[in-house]
Amino acid sequence: MGSLAVELFGKSLKNPVMNASGTLGYGVEIEPLWGVDTMGAYVTKGLSAAPHHGNPTPRVWEERCGMLNSIGLQNVGVDRFFSHYFPLFVERRCPIIVNFFGFSEEEYLSCARSIEPHDLIVALEMNLSCPNIKMGGISFGKEASAVHAIVRSVREVTKIPLIAKLTPEVKNLVEIARAAYEGGADGLTLINTMPAAVVDVKSRRVTLKGGLSGPLLKPVALRAVHECSQAVPIPIIGVGGIMNTEDALAFLMAGASAVQVGTATFVDPFAMPKIIAGLDSWLGASGLAGISAIVGAAHG
Amino acid sequence: MDDIPGKITGNDRVTGNYRRLTVRLERSLGRVSPGQFVMVKVPDRDIFLRRPFSVYDSRGRTLTIVYRVVGKGTDALSAAVRGAPLMVLGPLGRGFTPGRGNTPIVVAGGIGYAGVRMLLKRLGDRATLFFGATGKDELCLAEDLGTTRVLASTMDGSFGFAGDVVGLLGHHLDDYLGKKPEVFACGPSGMVKSLKTLLEPVRIPCQVSVEERMACGMGLCFGCVVATRDETNPYKRACKEGPVFNLWDLLL
Numbered sequence: 001m002g003s004l005a006v007e008l009f010g011k012s013l014k015n016p017v018m019n020a021s022g023t024l025g026y027g028v029e030i031e032p033l034w035g036v037d038t039m040g041a042y043v044t045k046g047l048s049a050a051p052h053h054g055n056p057t058p059r060v061w062e063e064r065c066g067m068l069n070s071i072g073l074q075n076v077g078v079d080r081f082f083s084h085y086f087p088l089f090v091e092r093r094c095p096i097i098v099n100f101f102g103f104s105e106e107e108y109l110s111c112a113r114s115i116e117p118h119d120l121i122v123a124l125e126m127n128l129s130c131p132n133i134k135m136g137g138i139s140f141g142k143e144a145s146a147v148h149a150i151v152r153s154v155r156e157v158t159k160i161p162l163i164a165k166l167t168p169e170v171k172n173l174v175e176i177a178r179a180a181y182e183g184g185a186d187g188l189t190l191i192n193t194m195p196a197a198v199v200d201v202k203s204r205r206v207t208l209k210g211g212l213s214g215p216l217l218k219p220v221a222l223r224a225v226h227e228c229s230q231a232v233p234i235p236i237i238g239v240g241g242i243m244n245t246e247d248a249l250a251f252l253m254a255g256a257s258a259v260q261v262g263t264a265t266f267v268d269p270f271a272m273p274k275i276i277a278g279l280d281s282w283l284g285a286s287g288l289a290g291i292s293a294i295v296g297a298a299h300g
Numbered sequence: 301m302d303d304i305p306g307k308i309t310g311n312d313r314v315t316g317n318y319r320r321l322t323v324r325l326e327r328s329l330g331r332v333s334p335g336q337f338v339m340v341k342v343p344d345r346d347i348f349l350r351r352p353f354s355v356y357d358s359r360g361r362t363l364t365i366v367y368r369v370v371g372k373g374t375d376a377l378s379a380a381v382r383g384a385p386l387m388v389l390g391p392l393g394r395g396f397t398p399g400r401g402n403t404p405i406v407v408a409g410g411i412g413y414a415g416v417r418m419l420l421k422r423l424g425d426r427a428t429l430f431f432g433a434t435g436k437d438e439l440c441l442a443e444d445l446g447t448t449r450v451l452a453s454t455m456d457g458s459f460g461f462a463g464d465v466v467g468l469l470g471h472h473l474d475d476y477l478g479k480k481p482e483v484f485a486c487g488p489s490g491m492v493k494s495l496k497t498l499l500e501p502v503r504i505p506c507q508v509s510v511e512e513r514m515a516c517g518m519g520l521c522f523g524c525v526v527a528t529r530d531e532t533n534p535y536k537r538a539c540k541e542g543p544v545f546n547l548w549d550l551l552l
Contacts, residue, residue, distance in 0.1 A: 022521070022522075023516075023520060023521060024520050025519050025520045025521075025522070029518055029519035029520050029540065030518075030520065032301040033301060033302075033303065045522075051532070051533070053533070053534055053535055054522065054525070054535055056527065057523075057524070057525060057526075058513055059513075059522070059523045059524070059525065060513055060514070060515040060521065060523030060524070061513070062347075062348050062372075062515075064348065066348065067348065067349060067515060069515070069521065069523060071521070071522050074525070074535055076533070266349055266350070266515045266516040266520065267341070267348065267350065268303075268341075269389060269516075
């Protein structure tokens with residue numbers, strides 16, 4: 001039998017499947033159905049140095065083949081996550097990736113600084129889609145120079161491996177990926193949700209502006225993974241519209257070393273365990289020694 | 301909590317755009333508290349997310365939901381035929397917790413009745429239902445309550461008190477004030493707001509089941525929040541900390 005285990009940033013994960021940030025609460029909420037240690041790693045809800053209340057409703061909207069969300073990064077703050085929710089992961093021996101954000105360089109730095117290395121912390125995942133309040137609200141992730149600068153600053157204040165999670169809404173994603181790598185990122189997560197809107201025809205108003213997720217994002221994300229994984233020599237975590245085993249395989253073949261599943265969990269709370277089981281049977285049938293052998297199979 | 305496959309055994313019009321759905325589940329939902337809900341995967345390709353519905357009744361492997369066709373999801377559900385497969389995740393959320401020795405007053409507006417029906421069955425003769433309907437045709441929804449006292453209002457004046465249900469309750473509230481009254485409510489947001497205005501001077505205990513647009517139904521996405529008075533953490537999840545909240549904690 002081949003192994004689903006993958007090595008990421010020097011840590012061994014039992015499989016390459018994790019949740020996308022913000023789609024599995026604080027982890028504890030899924031426990032009545034399946035254990036968080038089913039996954040290769042748990043990715044935290046986006047955390048910040050200080051707690052955030054988030055946006056008023058409506059926060060979610062359904063589309064035919066996906067959904068929009070505008071949660072507004074509601075979170076309890078990084079300190080409370082570690083005092084209150086992290087013990088579950090210690091108990092389960094479940095590795096975690098800490099997703100974090102800020103609205104200024106100082107906020108990113110103070111959050112990153114406050115996280116002590118731990119054998120279960122695989123990496124920090126920087127959400128670079130946040131608006132930079134000091135730069136007129138332009139997202140940190142939009143310009144190569146800004147990405148380079150913020151990644152480099154954060155890189156200097158933590159010993160934990162650093163992943164940059166990039167927004168696809170840029171002129172040249174490969175250039176941004178290179179800037180993150182050159183700034184010192186140890187890996188990339190591709191891609192974040194895409195900016196989208198809903199208009200209510202009755203009231204003639206915008207109902208919601210938010211991030212688009214779900215199956216319609218998959219081809220966009222696959223292209224980003226395929227191109228960036230050949231442009232930078234660091235691991236890529238693929239995310240965007242993965243609904244089943246075949247989708248996950250496509251991302252691995254496109255060059256992702258691991259995948260994140262998000263919106264699918266809302267449709268089927270067992271989507272992740274099913275994908276993991278599906279990868280296992282696919283691997284068994286393939287005769288390969290390990291799932292890592294197919295990473296980047298679609299290159300060249 | 302479990303995610304259980306089932307098959308539709310009935311999906312019939314009750315009155316107007318109200319329908320009753322019965323589902324034969326592969327396994328029982330287990331213990332359901334009054335006010336809890338389920339997330340249903342509607343058997344239609346165009347409906348991406350699940351939809352939340354109050355548990356109207358759950359007996360063994362038979363689940364009953366009473367719903368009103370209000371949008372895309374419920375419209376698609378209304379077209380589902382007997383034998384169609386669906387998935388039911390539940391029971392979810394925190395339901396009603398009636399205090400011992402209190403006199404229960406249950407207030408339901410329209411389809412809000414589905415959210416308090418299990419509670420009414422549990423409370424039996426102890427409770428009085430104040431039921432607000434648009435017209436007398438809707439009153440058949442509450443016909444299966446047996447001996448529970450029902451006071452009805454209709455917006456069109458075709459039966460009972462002419463006006464809204466909070467107006468009706470206002471006429472009777474004084475009768476309860478010496479009897480440790482406790483209010484349980486489920487209905488449209490306008491009803492909840494005017495209920496709060498009515499009860500403000502007397503501040504009696506009141507639990508209210510809220511409705512919010514949901515994605516996951518189990519606390520994963522933080523999409524269905526309601527604003528509360530808690531200053532450190534104002535937004536609470538309707539699906540997890542709710543759907544039943546203390547009325548006096550809510551910012552309406």
